[in-house]
Amino acid sequence: MPNNSHQRAAEFHDLAAHAHRAAAVHHGKEDHQTAHEHSKEALEYSNKAHQRSEEAIKKSANTAV
Numbered sequence: 001m002p003n004n005s006h007q008r009a010a011e012f013h014d015l016a017a018h019a020h021r022a023a024a025v026h027h028g029k030e031d032h033q034t035a036h037e038h039s040k041e042a043l044e045y046s047n048k049a050h051q052r053s054e055e056a057i058k059k060s061a062n063t064a065v
Contacts, residue, residue: 005056012049016042 023038 005052005059009049009052009056012045012052016045016049019045 019038019042023035023042026032026035026038
C-alpha cells in the first residue's frame with residue numbers, strides 16, 4: 001500500500017510541474033489572467049502532493065515497525 005501513496009504523490013508533483021510550466025508560458029505571452037489561474041492550480045496540486053507525501057511517509061513508518 002505505501003507504494004500506491006508514493007505513486008499518487010508523484011502524480012500530483014507532475015501535475016503541479018505541468019501547471020507551473022503552463023503558467024510560465026502564459027506569463028511570457030503577457031496573458032497574466034491565465035497565468036494566474038495556472039499558478040493557482042499548481043499550488044493546489046502542490047498542496048495535494050505534500051499531503052500524499054505525508055501520508056506515504058506515515059504509512060511507510062507504520063509498516064517498518
